[in-house]
Amino acid sequence: MRTKSFLLFVFAAAFMLVLLQNCRPDKTEPPVNTDPDSLYAGTPVTLTKPFKFPAIEIPTGINLTKEGVQLGRMLFYDPVLSSDSMFSCSSCHKQQFAFSDGGNAFSTNIFGLTKRNSPALFNMVWMKKFFWDGRAATLQLQAEDAMQHELNFIDPNVVAKLQIKPQYVYLFKKAFGRPGDITKEKVSNALTQFMLTLISSESKFDSVMRNQASFTAEESHGFYDLFKQDPALNQQQPGVGADCFHCHASSSGDYLTMIDNSFHNNSLDTSNGFQFPDNGQGAITGNQLQNGIFKTPHIRNIEVTGPYMRDGRFTTLEQVVDFYNEGLKVSATHDPLMKFESQGGLHSLSPQDKADLIAFLKTLTDYRFLTDTSLANPFH
Ligand code: HEC
Ligand code: HEC
Structure with a gap:
């Protein structure tokens, strides 16, 4: 008899507990969705930050699903x-x-x-x-x-x-x-x-930065001695300092995006006073000191994105490198980082240096990105 009432008590207590649980006001489980039309909520997508890239911040108003x-x-x-x-x-x-x-x-x-x-x-x-x-x-x-x-x-x-x-x-x-x-x-x-x-973060350049591959001697000279060196700091030694990194690298040198998020006049055109063939940023802001200034474009995947410059005036990377070495034009808003504008370019790159700089630029091609089927035309 005693065991029977004890069991009854346990049963009742358990029942009360279940009831209490269900009545808890802070119950966090979402209500079951019985509306077949309302599939909203979406499956969240998280982007992975590549090696030595800055943190990822999804813009406001965008819920990536x-x-x-x-x-x-x-x-x-x-x-x-x-x-x-x-x-x-x-x-x-x-x-x-x-x-x-x-x-x-x-x-x-x-x-x-x-x-x-x-x-x-x-x-x-x-x-x-x-x-x-x-x-x-x-x-x-x-x-x-x-x-x-x-x-x-x-x-x-x-x-x-x-x-x-x-x-x-x-x-x-x-x-x-x-x-x-x-x-x-x-x-x-x-x-x-x-x-x-x-x-795009899976080029040979990235593998080298992760110590998973190595540059050839030409690529290494192209990157470490040319792309990344400031000629002003090297008294214009032959073979050192093509000075590309000031604009074609991230503003914080630790990052590998190769995006400076900035605008420059890289001495492509002469100006008539402050008037350029295309006034670029100045035409938007109304500030003539910004005429002839344009966004720094991508240098990653450069091998496949020609013709080059905002008007596609150069067909090959050879022409681009010749331009920086010996083709600069003097204008009213030239960028202080184009240090050799007044003398028409660096004039310090030998044919071998030019070839090495281009060999490096070609390590920035990310074949995985160019062929990733998840980014391809879904209708094919
Ligand atoms: C003062 C900043 C600056 C420096 C230094 C600089 N660039 Fe540029 N670069 C730019 C800007 C800005 C453009 C786009 C100009 C335009 O089209 O109006 C550009 C365009 C290019 C392009 C064409 C990209 C495309 O998709 O059209 C290549 C390639 C390039 N630069 C390579 C180099 C190399 C190599 C060096 C070093 C020798 C270098 N740049 C130095 C700012 C710079
Ligand atoms: C007829 C060719 C053409 C079509 C179609 C086109 N674009 Fe573009 N896109 C351009 C050109 C040219 C520019 C540069 C314009 C400028 O800077 O004045 C550009 C610039 C951009 C940029 C800026 C990139 C940067 O680095 O600043 C993005 C992003 C872009 N387009 C996305 C799109 C999207 C999304 C669509 C479809 C809705 C689209 N484009 C359709 C030619 C095109």
Whole structure:
């Protein structure tokens, strides 16, 4: 009899406990989602910081999810985004050329030829301003600008064209939840998510920096004695100091992004007073002291992103190196880091030095990035 009531007591106590548990106000489990339409929440994507790169900060307003990135990838490759359904972002930004328009000085779109060379797209999570003249302060603003100007997305039909495709209706809902409407902002948000995942950090140069490979003698001379050396500190010794790192390396020398997040006039053109053939940053800010100044472009993957400069004036890396050695032009806003502008260039590089500098530049090619199938056209 005693055991029986004891058992009853235990049973009742256990029951009370379960009840109490369920009534706890701070219960943190999310409610079970029974709405088949509301697949929102998304699978979070975490980007991995490559060796000696700065920390990754996802821009405000962007919630990086697998669904968002996948949608962005489809939109990037889909000509449905242009008002004439002929051009996609990938018409001018092609993976095998590190998302530049390899081979073309200018690119073609609905309106004809672009005014400037299509830049390579990668490592943008570490970039602060976009376009050659820096006119977009965030990647999402950039994507909106590209949709509007390159694809004539201003045409309201474009959203309507997406809305009638059940696959996109489903994918937008999956990426952004309810309501499942498609808006221009969601398109640029998804494109931004995809572009943030374009990370290039697996070149031979990276392997050497990680002690997993070594430079040839030529590459080593090209990097350590030329690219990375300041000639002013070496009294212009022959074979030392091509001085590229001041602009084509990160502002903190410890990082390997090779992005300085800055703007310079690298002495490509003469000026008439403060007027340049293309006023660049000055045309945006209205400050004539910034005329002729442009964003430092990528040096990573440089082997495949030609023709070079914002107007694609140089076809080969040989021409680029000749320019820095003996082709500089004097102008009103030249960068103080172009120390030899007044004498027309370094004049210190021998043919062997030039070849070695180029041998180094070619170690920056990241074949894994150029062939990564997860970044390729999903419709093929
Ligand atoms: C017709 C060719 C063309 C198309 C199509 C195109 N772009 Fe571009 N893109 C360019 C050119 C040219 C520039 C440089 C313009 C400038 O700086 O004035 C550029 C610049 C950019 C930049 C800035 C990169 C940097 O380092 O500053 C990004 C990002 C970009 N485009 C993404 C896109 C996206 C996303 C799309 C599709 C919505 C797209 N582009 C469509 C030609 C194109
Ligand atoms: C004062 C800063 C500065 C220095 C120093 C400098 N560059 Fe540049 N470089 C730039 C800028 C800015 C551009 C883009 C200019 C433009 O198109 O208007 C550029 C463009 C380039 C390009 C073309 C990139 C492309 O995608 O079009 C290459 C290649 C290049 N530089 C290599 C070098 C090498 C090699 C050195 C050393 C010999 C060097 N640079 C020194 C600022 C600099």
